[in-house]
Amino acid sequence: MKTQVAIIGAGPSGLLLGQLLHHQGIDTVILERRTPEYVLGRIRAGVLEQGMVDLLREAKASERMDREGHVHEGVYLAYNNQMHRVDFKKYAKGQTVMVYGQTEVTQDLMDARKREGGVSIYEAEDVQLHDIYSDKPRVTFVKDGQKVELECDYIAGCDGFHGVSRQTAPKDKIKTFERVYPFGWLGILSETPPVY
Structure with a gap:
């Protein structure tokens, strides 16, 4: 098998990358x-920042999100028996957040990939990355008892912190980039009248 980019991991990151590259004419x-069912069974966050919403639209996987998601333009904080509104649009240069579950995002990306003919191989066992710093990287895996070799130009490791991609890369070559927020949110859904 041959492709331009081998993407390891079919969670939201790998699926989104696959869609974005596909729309640039890059084979993945x-x-x-x-299994797809297992991937969809991993319940995660349910709020998407503006950047993710924009990427899903660019990936042509946003139709259901735009129809069923809830745009959230701000929050109220209760303090000293008073409600104080934090207006996201005002303080974030017009940006909002979308309340839409990660499971739904993953399903939408799976559906878009299938609809557009993208190749996703589930239940790929014993995935191994080879020659990752060469001009000819490759990936081997076992599917239905058969060993398969996938030749590629690039390998994108989207399989998480404990995945084979991170385990294969030498520790002195790994660079971590992260955005650390100075706060945390706890969201509770309740049909309770507001406190005034």
Whole structure:
């Protein structure tokens, strides 16, 4: 098998990358060690920042999100028996957040990939990355008892902190980039009248 980019992991990151590259005319194959049902069963966050919403639209995987998601333009904080509104649009240069579950995002990306003919191989066992710092990287895996070699130009490791991609890369070559927020949010959904 051959492709331009081998993507390891069919979670939201790998699927989104696959869609964005597809729309740039770049061929990809996504490898996932679990079943689609298992991937969809991992319940995660449910609020998307503006950047993610924009990327889903660019990836042509936003139709259901735009129809069913809830745009959230701000929050109220209760303090000293008073409600104080934090207006996201005002303080974030017009940006908002979208309340839409990660499971739904993953399903939408799976559907878009299938609709557009992208190749996703689920239940790929014993995935191994080879020659990752060469001009000819490759990935081997076992599917239905058969060993398969995937030749590629690039490998994109989208399989998380404990995945094979991070385990394969030498520790002195790993650079971590992260955005740390100076706060945390706890969201509770309740049909309770507001406190005034």
